[in-house]
Amino acid sequence: MDELKEAVRDNVDRIADRLIEVARDIHEHPELKFAEHHAANLLATELKEAGFAVELGVAGLDTAIRAEHPAVSDGPTVAILGEYDALPELGHACGHNLIAAAGLGAALAVGAVKDRLPGRLLFFGTPGEEGGGGKVIMVEAGLFDGVDAAMMFHPSSHTVVDRGSLAITEVVIEFHGKAAHASGAPEKGINALDAVIQTFNSLNALRQHIKDGARIHGIITDGGAKPNIVPEHAAANFYVRAPENEYRDELLGKLRACAEGAALATGARLEFKVVGHSYKAMKPNRALGEAFVRNLEALGEPLSPPKPDEGMGSTDMGDVSQVVPAIHAYIKICDESVAGHSREFAAASISARGLEAMLIAAKALGMTAVDVLTDPELVRRMKEEFAEKD
Numbered sequence: 001m002d003e004l005k006e007a008v009r010d011n012v013d014r015i016a017d018r019l020i021e022v023a024r025d026i027h028e029h030p031e032l033k034f035a036e037h038h039a040a041n042l043l044a045t046e047l048k049e050a051g052f053a054v055e056l057g058v059a060g061l062d063t064a065i066r067a068e069h070p071a072v073s074d075g076p077t078v079a080i081l082g083e084y085d086a087l088p089e090l091g092h093a094c095g096h097n098l099i100a101a102a103g104l105g106a107a108l109a110v111g112a113v114k115d116r117l118p119g120r121l122l123f124f125g126t127p128g129e130e131g132g133g134g135k136v137i138m139v140e141a142g143l144f145d146g147v148d149a150a151m152m153f154h155p156s157s158h159t160v161v162d163r164g165s166l167a168i169t170e171v172v173i174e175f176h177g178k179a180a181h182a183s184g185a186p187e188k189g190i191n192a193l194d195a196v197i198q199t200f201n202s203l204n205a206l207r208q209h210i211k212d213g214a215r216i217h218g219i220i221t222d223g224g225a226k227p228n229i230v231p232e233h234a235a236a237n238f239y240v241r242a243p244e245n246e247y248r249d250e251l252l253g254k255l256r257a258c259a260e261g262a263a264l265a266t267g268a269r270l271e272f273k274v275v276g277h278s279y280k281a282m283k284p285n286r287a288l289g290e291a292f293v294r295n296l297e298a299l300g301e302p303l304s305p306p307k308p309d310e311g312m313g314s315t316d317m318g319d320v321s322q323v324v325p326a327i328h329a330y331i332k333i334c335d336e337s338v339a340g341h342s343r344e345f346a347a348a349s350i351s352a353r354g355l356e357a358m359l360i361a362a363k364a365l366g367m368t369a370v371d372v373l374t375d376p377e378l379v380r381r382m383k384e385e386f387a388e389k390d
């Protein structure tokens with residue numbers, strides 16, 4: 001192993017206890033999207049103490065961080081990312097506490113040898129991954145301009161580096177009907193709930209005819225007030241996902257057609273709203289991913305990829321990967337039987353195995369940052385590949 005990479009690995013071991021404390025602290029203080037003040041302050045303080053120039057509250061987001069190591073010279077710019085938001089009711093059931101600690105660990109470990117490395121080292125604290133699109137906002141604010149490689153780790157039940165993610169758009173459908181006594185004068189009413197139910201039924205008829213890997217799933221958020229009142233308002237919330245951005249957009253049109261058909265059938269008025277931030281599909285950079293895999297192998301972490309037909313989620317790292325070469329590497333923290341966004345995954349995110357995976361991730365991210373900063377041939381291949389793909 002290269003001497004600088006050995007130093008990065010040893011640096012992570014040296015600060016391992018502190019990184020574990022950070023992972024535990026964030027796990028014990030779960031904060032929802034864009035309210036991650038405890039976690040963001042914790043990371044900002046650690047980075048400042050290590051000599052980074054830290055800006056907390058970038059891109060108009062109070063809990064977003066841009067930190068830059070002061071040793072800057074000609075060469076590539078590498079960005080290590082950390083997420084730290086939790087889920088409602090379940091806490092850190094996506095393990096973002098481990099992402100934050102690993103990203104911090106990589107930044108500190110490389111930072112400690114940065115005066116021997118060319119280029120620029122950045123850490124981005126990216127809030128609101130769970131539906132907030134923190135990275136989408138940070139990309140739009142230009143924070144990734146000039147970045148040559150962006151990378152992060154995500155805990156999983158598999159170790160796999162070149163995995164994509166689904167493009168996603170969130171939709172709110174509202175129907176406006178007319179209230180009337182449901183028994184005394186139903187003919188005077190227009191049933192908004194029926195329109196929602198008809199939308200679901202039409203959508204279910206569509207399912208046979210959509211491509212494998214796409215997902216359309218929803219919940220009813222308003223189904224009326226009382227059985228004896230014809231519902232004058234009803235609403236549903238859907239996620240539309242597909243492996244490609246274009247097909248996601250096509251499916252969005254089909255969902256709209258289902259809702260328009262329901263409006264026509266029932267007489268209710270439709271409001272169809274795309275809400276929140278749409279996430280683009282992940283475009284994993286193979287050249288960067290291969291460098292990461294070589295480092296994982298050097299650390300003795302075997303790959304354990306999922307079956308090809310296994311379901312995927314979505315991430316706002318997709319948007320980053322569309323503007324700069326990027327990887328979103330998964331490292332196994334639990335058995336395959338454990339699902340993400342579950343209570344079991346929240347427990348795994350603070351288990352001994354989870355914390356060990358976090359340290360491996362910190363080392364592999366740091367070592368891959370050294371690769372990018374010191375290997376112009378790797379940077380050339382990353383960029384060539386990035387330019388090639390759509």
Ligand SMILES: [Zn+2]
Nearest residue numbers: 094096129154
């Ligand atoms: Zn996540």
